[in-house]
Amino acid sequence: MGSSVSHAAAPPPPPPAGLAVALPPKAEEKSEKKVDYLNLPCPVPFEEIQREALMSLKPELFEGLRFDFTKGLNQKFSLSHSVYMGSTEVPSPSSGTIKVPTAHYEFGANFLDPKLMLIGRVLTDGRLNARVKCDLTDNLTLKINAQLTNEPHFSQGMFNFDYKGKDFRAQYQMGNNAFYGANYIQSVTPHLSLGSEVFWLGHQRKSGIGFAARYNTDKMVATAQAASTGIVALCYVQKVSEKVSLASDFMYNHMTRDVTSSFGYDYILRQCRLRGKLDSNGCVAAFLEERLNMGVNFILSAEIDHRKKDYKFGFGMTVGE
Amino acid sequence: MASRVSSKGKGKAGRGPDDGSTARCVKDWSTWAMKKAKVVAHYGFIPLIIVIGMNSEPKPHLSQLVSPV
Numbered sequence: 001m002g003s004s005v006s007h008a009a010a011p012p013p014p015p016p017a018g019l020a021v022a023l024p025p026k027a028e029e030k031s032e033k034k035v036d037y038l039n040l041p042c043p044v045p046f047e048e049i050q051r052e053a054l055m056s057l058k059p060e061l062f063e064g065l066r067f068d069f070t071k072g073l074n075q076k077f078s079l080s081h082s083v084y085m086g087s088t089e090v091p092s093p094s095s096g097t098i099k100v101p102t103a104h105y106e107f108g109a110n111f112l113d114p115k116l117m118l119i120g121r122v123l124t125d126g127r128l129n130a131r132v133k134c135d136l137t138d139n140l141t142l143k144i145n146a147q148l149t150n151e152p153h154f155s156q157g158m159f160n161f162d163y164k165g166k167d168f169r170a171q172y173q174m175g176n177n178a179f180y181g182a183n184y185i186q187s188v189t190p191h192l193s194l195g196s197e198v199f200w201l202g203h204q205r206k207s208g209i210g211f212a213a214r215y216n217t218d219k220m221v222a223t224a225q226a227a228s229t230g231i232v233a234l235c236y237v238q239k240v241s242e243k244v245s246l247a248s249d250f251m252y253n254h255m256t257r258d259v260t261s262s263f264g265y266d267y268i269l270r271q272c273r274l275r276g277k278l279d280s281n282g283c284v285a286a287f288l289e290e291r292l293n294m295g296v297n298f299i300l301s302a303e304i305d306h307r308k309k310d311y312k313f314g315f316g317m318t319v320g321e
Numbered sequence: 322m323a324s325r326v327s328s329k330g331k332g333k334a335g336r337g338p339d340d341g342s343t344a345r346c347v348k349d350w351s352t353w354a355m356k357k358a359k360v361v362a363h364y365g366f367i368p369l370i371i372v373i374g375m376n377s378e379p380k381p382h383l384s385q386l387v388s389p390v
Contacts, residue, residue, distance in 0.1 A: 071389070073381035077374030109370040111377070120367045130366050148363045155359060 035190060040167040043193035046183040047171075049214050052221050053235035056247040056266035059275045059287035061301045063087055063312035070320030078320075080108040080121075086314060096308075126150040139164045178202025191215055197227075230254030243268050282307035295320055 044051065064086015072078040084106070087099040108121040117133040132144040141164070146157035158175040173181040178201065185195030192215050200207045210227030218239070225233045230253055237247040248263045264277030276286040285303040292298050301314040375381060 069389075073374065073385050074377065074379050076377050077381065079386070107367070109367050109374065111370050111374045113377075118370045118373065120370050122367055128363055128366060130362065146362065148359060150363075 037189075040187040040190060042164060042167055043169060043185045043187045043195070044214070045162065045169055045171070046185045046195050046197060046212065049185070049195065049212050049225070050223050050233070050235050052237040052245070053223070053247045053249055056237065056245060056275055057235075057249055057262055057264040057277050059285075059301070061285055061287060061303045061312065062314040062316070063301075063303075064314050066299065066314060066316030068316070068318040068320070070318075072320070076112050078110050078112075080106075080110065080320070082106040082108065082121075173199075185212070191217055281305070289318075 062084075064084065066086075067083045068080065069082070070078055070080045082105070083103075085103040086101070088102050089097040090100045092098045104124050106121050106123050108119070110120075111118040115135045117131070119129075119131040121129040126149065128146070128148040130144070130146045130148070132142070134142045136142055141162040143160040143162065144157070145160075146155070148155045148157075156176055158173060158179070161172045163170045168184065168186040170184045171182065173179070173183075175181075179199065180202070181197060181199035183195060183197030185193055187193045192213065195212045195214075196210060197212075198207070198209045208228045210225060210229075212223065212225040214221065214223045216222070220239065221237045223233075223235050225231075232252045232254070233250070235247065235249040237245060239245045245266045245268075246264070247266065248261070250259075250261045252259050259280070261280040262277050264275065267274040272288060272290040274286070274288050276284075278284050283303065283305045286301075288300040290298045290300075297318040299314075299316040299318060301312075301316075303310075303312040305311075371386070375383075375386070
């Protein structure tokens with residue numbers, strides 16, 4: 001029976017065993033797979049629960065000129081030089097924010113190892129941005145994030161201990177100003193994961209609790225977050241094709257009765273990446289990264305705020321990986 | 322009023338060394354240690370990355386650190 005099937009079906013005669021192996025997997029795919037609740041995939045970290053939406057809807061918009069040069073000395077170690085000339089917004093007591101022209105040069109060093117990652121950036125005014133990620137064991141990771149300044153009492157630091165289990169993740173955070181937090185996220189089905197977080201601010205004696213849920217398939221991701229600080233955030237990302245994805249986001253702040261909703265697109269094409277978004281605050285933004293050559297990228301950023309009549313355009317180049 | 326202030330001051334000075342002095346000492350020393358650690362991290366973090374990077378394999382040359390090519 002096997003040999004007659006093989007002669008009839010395929011011109012170059014494969015051995016009957018080969019054809020028998022080729023057919024059943026396709027049938028298996030179509031039938032419904034039984035869910036193995038003891039072998040669920042590991043969920044994404046709690047702080048990255050909205051990462052697809054953040055990548056599409058919140059590109060790093062800037063105003064002015066930006067030039068980044070990254071020079072690799074070897075596989076793991078690289079230095080970066082970055083120049084920025086433009087305006088930054090400074091909150092002013094009188095009229096909201098005012099634009100102050102600034103220019104700075106930033107020197108950075110990166111060391112990237114599978115087990116240890118060190119990233120440091122120092123600005124001309126002495127501010128240091130430091131990020132450390134160290135794998136203490138296979139499942140336990142230590143992350144340190146710090147912004148150190150020369151002015152006293154303006155520095156910030158945060159220590160995170162992450163534990164990755166089979167189908168859950170737990171994190172404990174300690175920050176300056178006596179900030180303590182913990183969060184936990186667990187996969188409950190192959191597509192759905194639920195998580196929660198608590199935090200405690202020592203100096204202001206404030207504490208809060210929040211819950212999050214994330215449902216994702218190959219084509220879409222939907223997340224919902226609610227916190228006792230009165231913030232409800234929902235977002236939905238749909239991958240329309242290999243190159244295009246659309247994202248939308250809704251945020252409600254109960255304390256300030258503030259509602260914001262935005263809709264954006266993300267086109268990842270061969271030579272460029274174009275992201276755009278439209279906001280309920282009357283803000284339209286677009287961000288283009290065009291690959292001119294191997295390692296040379298040209299960046300254009302535009303943000304138009306119709307309500308505040310604020311127009312920001314920026315251009316730049318990135319050289320190096 | 323002056324006598325009240327002076328008595329309050331004396332009372333506080335009298336109470337200090339007896340009441341929770343170890344806790345206060347630990348807190349003072351940990352604040353001092355955090356301040357020193359912050360200064361060390363501020364000046365030493367980038368040189369630490371450069372030292373670790375220059376000692377990783379394959380060892381880059383010192384001139385590569387400075388030249389733009």
